[in-house]
Amino acid sequence: MLSTLLSKAVQKAQELPEAIQDELAEQFIEDIENEIKWQETLSKPQDSLILKELAQKAIADSENGQTEEMGFDDLGSSELTL
Secondary structure (H helix, E strand, O other): OOOHHHHHHHHHHOOOOHHHHHHHHHHHHHHHHHHHHHHHHHHOHHHHHHHHHHHHHHHHHHHOOOOOOOOHHHHHHOOOOO
16 A cells, blocks of 8 residues: 555656656665665664664764765765775
């Protein structure tokens, strides 16, 4: 069963050309698959511990001035290390 908002989104999408509908569907499916993977990751105690440790390290790095502010467009132009 679709939620009211999701049903409204589908109705709106039906007004678009089929090619755009297909693009939206591909993006939506990818988002759903990513959300499922994320939920699976969060449900694993070991992975949750790793995420918690990474978050604590990120906070400590930020507090110690070892980070730099970046936008999404900057991610490809810099080396990221864990």
